[in-house]
Amino acid sequence: MDKIICPKKQYTYEQLCQDSLALMDRYPTLIRVKTIGYSVDQRKILAIQLGTGIDNILLSGAHHAREWLTTPLLMDMMETYAHAAETRQSFRGFEVKTMLEQCCFWFIPMVNPDGVTLVQLGASQFEHQEDLLRWNNYSEDFTAWKANIRGVDLNRQYPVDWEAIKSDPGEPSLANFKGVTPLSEPESKAIYQFIQSKKIKIAAAYHSSGEEIFWKYKSSAAFAIKSEQIAMQLAELTGYKLIYPGDDPSGGGLTDWFISHYRQPSFTIEIAPYIGPNPVPLHHYDQIYQANKYVPFLLAVNRDAQD
Ligand SMILES: [Zn+2]
Structure with a gap:
């Protein structure tokens, strides 16, 4: 049987919609597709459910437009796990079918579908091309774009220490503008409301680049020890470095908010070696996939860690 997901290509929003349904x-007993909101330009924000268990686990990708390789990575994982469950495979001694009966993975593979479309297909896809050009410093090359289509950085939108966010340009921009209020953008609001509607036990947000894992945000000592233990397992699995934040980290990120609000473990995982302000070159994909394939499994094994 041929694989559905072909990750090593420019993976578009349309491809995501088509592959989710496929x-x-x-896998009709294992996979369900849900629309949890709409982007500024009315693209669907999809949450894809894998598994039927009661313990919810969240994996998100492509908050930042140019980091779209995280989308096919998550789609590829989903197909691997569904296939493994159907063919009764075990990962490290755990039967995948049993794991999907106990857990429910929620994949939100493309938080920022408008931004991804801008990076991949250019400003001609949008009506406000002049604004986009201005916010992109008058360059017609949008491959460095991180924000949503209104020039707001979606990972600086969550309500945790939002007022104190550093290095904010104060106006729409290709990167780093936190917006005029927390959750002003429909994409971040959709993620926020979705998480509030579920009891998520553990989460990972995929970004690129740097081969790093962020795991701590002003956590209590006891909680930080549990999170650090999981982070160390993730570091060993992926080969990525753990990042220890200073005493005064800049807030507003999904992982920051999730850790602070729920006191449950959450990780920001930066795939690929440092590649500057660019999409991750596709030739890194196989190595990235091998490094991250067991991350959902590791989250599932550690899902009961909490403060
Ligand atoms: Zn990012």
Whole structure:
């Protein structure tokens, strides 16, 4: 049987929509597709459910537009796990089918579909091309774009220490503008409301680049020890470095908010070696996939860690 997901190409929003439905068709007892909101330009924000268990686990990708390789990475993982469950495979001694009966993975593979479309297909896809050009410093090359289509950085939108966010340009920009209020953008608001509607036990947000894992945000000592233990397992699995934040980290990120608000473990995982302000070159994909394939499994094993 051929694989549905072909990750090593420019993976578009349309491909995501098509592949989500194809996965649900092939694995109807394991996979469900849900629209949890709409972007500024009315693209769907999809949450894809894998598994039927009661313990919810969240994996998100492409908050930042140019980091779109995280989308096919998550789609590829989903197909691997669904196939492994159907064919009764075990990962490190745990039967995948049993794991998907106990857990429910929620994949939100493309938080920022408008931004990804801008990076991949350019400003001609949008009506406000002049604004986009201005916010992109008058360059027609949008491959460095991180923000949503209104020039707001979606990972600086969550309500934790939002007022104190550092290095904010104060106006729409290709990167780093936190917006005029927390959750002003429909994409971050959709993620926030979705998380509030579920009891998520553990989460990972995929970004690029730097091969790093962020795991701590002003946590209590006891909680930090549990989180650090999981982070160390993730570091060993992926080969990525653990990042120890200073005493005064800049807030507003999904992982920051999730840790602070729920006191449950959450990780920001930066795939790929440092590649500057660019999409991750596709030739890194196989290595990235091998490094991250067991991350959902590791989250599942550690899902009961909490403060
Ligand atoms: Zn990022």
